Amino acid sequence: MSDLETIAADAVKRAIAAGATDAECTIMEGEEFSAAVRMREIESLKEAGSRAAGIRVLVGKNGGSSYTSDLTPEGIATMVHGAMDLAKITSDDPFAGLPDESDLGSRKEDLELYDDAIEKMETDWKIAQAKRAEEVAFSTDERIQNSEGASFDSYVGRRVFVNSRGFSGSYRTSSCGLSVSPVAKQNGSMERDYWYTSARAASKLESPDEVGRRAAERAVRRLNPRKIPTQKAAILFEPRTARSLLGDLFDAVNGGAIYRHASFLAGKLGEKIASESLTVIDDPTLPGLFGSSPFDDEGVICRRTVVIDKGVLNSYLLNSYSARKLGLKTTGNASRGVTGNAGVGPGNFFIEARERSPESILKAMRTGLYVTELIGGDTNTVTGDYSSGAAGLWIENGELAYPVSEITIAGNMKQMFLDVEIGSDLEFRGSIASPSLLIREMTISGQ
Amino acid sequence: MLAGESDPEEIIKSVQKGLYCATFGGGQVDITSGNFVFSATESYLIENGKLTRPVRGASLIGNGPEALKYVSMVGRDLQLDEGVGVCGKEGQSVPVGVGIPTVKIDRMTVGGTAA
Numbered sequence: 001m002s003d004l005e006t007i008a009a010d011a012v013k014r015a016i017a018a019g020a021t022d023a024e025c026t027i028m029e030g031e032e033f034s035a036a037v038r039m040r041e042i043e044s045l046k047e048a049g050s051r052a053a054g055i056r057v058l059v060g061k062n063g064g065s066s067y068t069s070d071l072t073p074e075g076i077a078t079m080v081h082g083a084m085d086l087a088k089i090t091s092d093d094p095f096a097g098l099p100d101e102s103d104l105g106s107r108k109e110d111l112e113l114y115d116d117a118i119e120k121m122e123t124d125w126k127i128a129q130a131k132r133a134e135e136v137a138f139s140t141d142e143r144i145q146n147s148e149g150a151s152f153d154s155y156v157g158r159r160v161f162v163n164s165r166g167f168s169g170s171y172r173t174s175s176c177g178l179s180v181s182p183v184a185k186q187n188g189s190m191e192r193d194y195w196y197t198s199a200r201a202a203s204k205l206e207s208p209d210e211v212g213r214r215a216a217e218r219a220v221r222r223l224n225p226r227k228i229p230t231q232k233a234a235i236l237f238e239p240r241t242a243r244s245l246l247g248d249l250f251d252a253v254n255g256g257a258i259y260r261h262a263s264f265l266a267g268k269l270g271e272k273i274a275s276e277s278l279t280v281i282d283d284p285t286l287p288g289l290f291g292s293s294p295f296d297d298e299g300v301i302c303r304r305t306v307v308i309d310k311g312v313l314n315s316y317l318l319n320s321y322s323a324r325k326l327g328l329k330t331t332g333n334a335s336r337g338v339t340g341n342a343g344v345g346p347g348n349f350f351i352e353a354r355e356r357s358p359e360s361i362l363k364a365m366r367t368g369l370y371v372t373e374l375i376g377g378d379t380n381t382v383t384g385d386y387s388s389g390a391a392g393l394w395i396e397n398g399e400l401a402y403p404v405s406e407i408t409i410a411g412n413m414k415q416m417f418l419d420v421e422i423g424s425d426l427e428f429r430g431s432i433a434s435p436s437l438l439i440r441e442m443t444i445s446g447q
Numbered sequence: 448m449l450a451g452e453s454d455p456e457e458i459i460k461s462v463q464k465g466l467y468c469a470t471f472g473g474g475q476v477d478i479t480s481g482n483f484v485f486s487a488t489e490s491y492l493i494e495n496g497k498l499t500r501p502v503r504g505a506s507l508i509g510n511g512p513e514a515l516k517y518v519s520m521v522g523r524d525l526q527l528d529e530g531v532g533v534c535g536k537e538g539q540s541v542p543v544g545v546g547i548p549t550v551k552i553d554r555m556t557v558g559g560t561a562a
Contacts, residue, residue: 375477376486
């Protein structure tokens with residue numbers, strides 16, 4: 001048991017001694033580093049350490065929460081008293097409670113969440129990575145003369161959770177990432193794009209040369225965009241933009257939205273809601289990924305959940321509270337910082353890849369829009385209405401023809417996922433991941 | 448933006464067909480290209496100089512410097528926004544106030560599902 005687990009266990013014990021019927025304590029500590037360079041010069045270097053504990057107590061059906069960054073016995077005692085005082089004045093919630101003891105647990109296998117190479121990285125090396133990525137962006141194309149900068153970030157941390165039902169667990173995580181945003185300019189047209197790589201292990205990062213080159217190519221191909229007329233058309237989302245659609249889908253299967261009847265998927269369990277080619281999984285047990293963890297943020301063991309199975313809505317994503325509200329079982333998706341009631345968060349939430357490469361989808365669609373950037377999006381989870389500003393490339397004769405911008409794309413998620421084709425190019429750059437997605441018809445507003 | 452000389456009612460009356468945006472929700476600006484998107488949370492159709500019916504889910508997209516060229520009328524009703532905004536960077540922040548009178552822009556792309 002780590003020192004932090006002992007502190008968390010002590011906090012829970014103090015709460016029970018003070019009259020709580022149940023208590024749960026989270027402690028997080030971490031060290032983050034960030035190096036930002038712009039136009040070949042270091043713009044900022046940041047190193048920060050943080051440590052905080054949070055407690056949630058239940059006195060019968062009344063809850064109270066408090067947190068502190070003072071982990072001394074006095075600090076913990078003050079935090080516990082604060083939470084107990086709040087529990088006296090909050091109103092009854094018949095659904096309040098900890099998860100069932102049978103749901104608590106932690107995965108035993110190594111999820112590869114921590115890489116000690118990240119702790120050992122030299123500051124000079126990290127700065128050099130950012131400088132190199134920017135330099136390669138400049139040298140990739142002469143139209144790249146300006147840059148919004150490049151940065152290298154790293155993080156190592158630990159999360160500890162203890163509750164009064166006998167759960168005690170802790171795990172370490174690490175991550176690092178490199179990004180660059182070059183600005184391309186030609187004939188008065190100025191466009192920016194970016195590329196990034198991030199991973200839990202240092203060896204999984206793409207090289208700075210790769211990051212710089214891809215960012216530059218993306219910025220340059222957006223130069224001198226055309227406007228296109230308002231029309232209905234097929235739209236191909238590259239993985240980076242498809243992710244945001246999947247993020248909207250996550251909001252719609254989030255147990256919190258379901259029990260509030262604030263999702264277009266509420267009450268649709270067991271129904272066909274999407275194309276048969278669409279299978280959506282939440283799997284926090286995949287090794288080495290950003291959404292992986294041995295237990296969720298209320299001590300429930302993590303597991304794989306099939307959310308949409310060949311087009312049929314199979315499961316919502318739930319923490320113990322939303323599960324109780326809905327008369328279902330938690331799926332181990334509790335998520336929170338150190339304090340307060342847990343919300344619902346994704347593990348690794350992704351669309352299963354299919355056979356077709358994005359190139360072959362593009363060829364077959366003949367005409368349409370290839371979306372590479374979404375801005376100012378606005379999705380209504382209640383109705384499924386989707387609209388967003390977009391930029392990308394127009395497809396003609398099955399090939400990328402010219403850049404387009406100043407358009408909005410719109411549709412309804414209910415229809416969009418029924419009429420979708422899925423690519424083979426699934427890759428994980430965060431906890432939500434999607435291969436390329438073709439939506440056969442959406443409305444484009446342009447000239 | 449400084450106030451102009453037009454009565455806001457006159458501005459609405461001058462529009463044959465257009466959109467009156469009362470409140471914006473989310474939005475985003477790409478400061479490199481100047482492109483912007485804003486979604487109107489409260490907007491009305493203008494037909495023959497009158498507000499006729501509310502419009503759901505309209506979003507505006509355009510290019511900042513380009514859109515300014517099409518400003519044809521500016522109202523005399525300048526007022527600062529009632530809320531206090533805060534702009535921040537690198538852990539520092541300053542309170543900011545913004546204000547603009549009623550403005551007529553002759554052309555802009557309005558997005559939605561009805562093509």
